[in-house]
Amino acid sequence: MLLNTIGESYMAKTRILFIVYLILISPSFYALVSSESNPAPLFEATTVDGRPFSLNDSRGSVVILRIQNFENPICIECEQALKKQLIELSKLSVMSKENITIVTLNIRKNPSSDNGKQLAEEWYGINVTWYWIEDYQPYNISNRYSNYWNLKGGFVNPTIILIDPSLNIVGVYHVYRMGEGEIDGVQTAESLADDADMTLRGEWNSLNVKENREEVTFLGMFILGIITALSPCSIALLISMISYVGASRSNKGVKREIIEGFKIGFLFTLGMSLVFFILGCFISSLGMFIEISTLF
Numbered sequence: 001m002l003l004n005t006i007g008e009s010y011m012a013k014t015r016i017l018f019i020v021y022l023i024l025i026s027p028s029f030y031a032l033v034s035s036e037s038n039p040a041p042l043f044e045a046t047t048v049d050g051r052p053f054s055l056n057d058s059r060g061s062v063v064i065l066r067i068q069n070f071e072n073p074i075c076i077e078c079e080q081a082l083k084k085q086l087i088e089l090s091k092l093s094v095m096s097k098e099n100i101t102i103v104t105l106n107i108r109k110n111p112s113s114d115n116g117k118q119l120a121e122e123w124y125g126i127n128v129t130w131y132w133i134e135d136y137q138p139y140n141i142s143n144r145y146s147n148y149w150n151l152k153g154g155f156v157n158p159t160i161i162l163i164d165p166s167l168n169i170v171g172v173y174h175v176y177r178m179g180e181g182e183i184d185g186v187q188t189a190e191s192l193a194d195d196a197d198m199t200l201r202g203e204w205n206s207l208n209v210k211e212n213r214e215e216v217t218f219l220g221m222f223i224l225g226i227i228t229a230l231s232p233c234s235i236a237l238l239i240s241m242i243s244y245v246g247a248s249r250s251n252k253g254v255k256r257e258i259i260e261g262f263k264i265g266f267l268f269t270l271g272m273s274l275v276f277f278i279l280g281c282f283i284s285s286l287g288m289f290i291e292i293s294t295l296f
Helices: 002-025 027-034 079-093 116-124 142-149 189-201 218-230 234-247 254-294
Strands: 044-046 052-054 062-068 100-107 131-135 159-163 169-174
Touching: 044 131, 062 079, 062 142, 062 189, 079 100, 079 116, 079 189, 100 116, 100 142, 116 131, 142 159, 159 189, 169 189, 218 254
Parallel strands: 062 100, 100 131
Antiparallel strands: 044 052, 062 159, 159 169
8 A cells, every 4th residue: 555655656746747848848938938029118209390109009000210310410421321211211101001100219419409300301301201209318218229229339320120010129220330331221111111011911030139238038047047056056156147137137118127027037946946846856756766665
């Protein structure tokens, strides 16, 4: 009777270990811990012509967000790229494409300059009918996207960000980087319209979406939890992990940082707990094996 009880307990724990093993090797588990969507930081603003704009209200359409510094005096180095891209956006705005929202976010460093919309219309004869937002110090909106327009420490002027109907960033075009020149080059109205159509159909492949910073990956935190549990000096690794995550914070907003911090903490703890669980089951099974062996 005792032998049967021990055997059943041993088989039950073996089944649990087997189930855990299947979960760990399943593609869905890795998809869960390693998937990293790129939600666009939400913002609300008033355009230069007094229209209210909320990114959240654009859900369901493709948003083409152009981030730039366009003012007087203008950046001589970037002027041609700025001018050509503005002309292409003007063409796109008159193509009457449904479910496409065009937004210009103009970073202003010289508060005494006329607004960028007025300058574009006066200098280039462009009719700006889309949303045009001026962002002054302390740059509460543009700083949220700094990991996209800041490339290798240099300002990309302009940068075009493609946001899908679920408000995820799915594409980034670095048109012109100051000090380097053209990266992706000027995007034509036709190519941007095609990008938007493919995004709406779900056929778009993400382009240059990775942010320009040391990214904390969820799978990496899970693996680090396992390494920390196995380390002879886990406290030192724990302190290092906390310092690294703190230094890797970005301008995502408080709510998103709290959610990301919870995910990181959960997966790190899960990694440590998994090691202790497996070791506990192994030691328990070893004890049962020794106990069974003594009966013979």
